[in-house]
Amino acid sequence: MAILHLRLHGPEGGMSAMKRFDYLGAELPHFSRGKVEYVESGNVPTFAAGSARDFWCAADEQERVNARVFTELETALPYELSLTENEALAKKAVSELLGNTFPYTMAVHSLLNAGKKQYHLHVMFCVRSVTEATRALPRERFFKRNGAKKDHSWNHRSRPFQLRTQWCNLLNEALADAGVVVRLSPGKSEVAVEPKILKPGRSLDDDALREVIEIRKVRRETAKVIEEWEREANVQIAAIEAKLAEDLRELDAVGVMP
Numbered sequence: 001m002a003i004l005h006l007r008l009h010g011p012e013g014g015m016s017a018m019k020r021f022d023y024l025g026a027e028l029p030h031f032s033r034g035k036v037e038y039v040e041s042g043n044v045p046t047f048a049a050g051s052a053r054d055f056w057c058a059a060d061e062q063e064r065v066n067a068r069v070f071t072e073l074e075t076a077l078p079y080e081l082s083l084t085e086n087e088a089l090a091k092k093a094v095s096e097l098l099g100n101t102f103p104y105t106m107a108v109h110s111l112l113n114a115g116k117k118q119y120h121l122h123v124m125f126c127v128r129s130v131t132e133a134t135r136a137l138p139r140e141r142f143f144k145r146n147g148a149k150k151d152h153s154w155n156h157r158s159r160p161f162q163l164r165t166q167w168c169n170l171l172n173e174a175l176a177d178a179g180v181v182v183r184l185s186p187g188k189s190e191v192a193v194e195p196k197i198l199k200p201g202r203s204l205d206d207d208a209l210r211e212v213i214e215i216r217k218v219r220r221e222t223a224k225v226i227e228e229w230e231r232e233a234n235v236q237i238a239a240i241e242a243k244l245a246e247d248l249r250e251l252d253a254v255g256v257m258p
Helices: 017-025 052-062 083-098 159-177 207-253
Strands: 006-009 035-042 071-076 104-113 116-125 183-185 196-198
Touching (some): 006 159, 006 207, 017 052, 017 104, 017 116, 035 083, 083 104, 083 159, 159 183
Antiparallel strands (some): 035 104, 071 116, 104 116
16 A cells, blocks of 8 residues: 655765765665666756766765765655556656756665565755756856855755655645545644545554654654754854954954954
């Protein structure tokens, strides 16, 4: 039965963007991952010449030390849909969740579960916006403070629930189009993101209990991600304040009022 699972996280164990890119798309012996069914990249700036590999390589090289080089979304795709239908759902989700602004690489993987393929989606993306003003920036500038700015709305505490709600709506639309009667709910609020999987008679499905346990785990992991983002933001703010204080001291030393 279709389940609602969406996880938002950063690099695990300090993994580089290139290593993650290879894991998602290359035919490597990651047996626990299963088979790579579909890979797509998009929204890369001009310096990468349309190559996602070149973009993620540049991200590893040019981002500052300890910066978040990429963010990743992981979702379960429904059993009830075919590979073709799940690929279409994945493409629509990437378009709706990321738009045409953020560089990304998406991959649909499959695992055998009781003799049946179970599909899931990975989307790694960069929160630096590619716009008309930043698309042609050289790699040495794109990842700097005077280059493509990071979209800090990804740091907001409400973002995981917003993404979960959007994904839930997309799932329900895809299931309805396929004639599947199961419907999913993202939960009641941003605080209590507890899913309820309802049968047509509005009774709670047994699988919902297992999904609640999984979502509580995801909630804890999401809190850690948000805390990490906040620490990163505080470091940046401290650096800006220190630079401002230094500039003011220099102006004061030469007798120039700011």
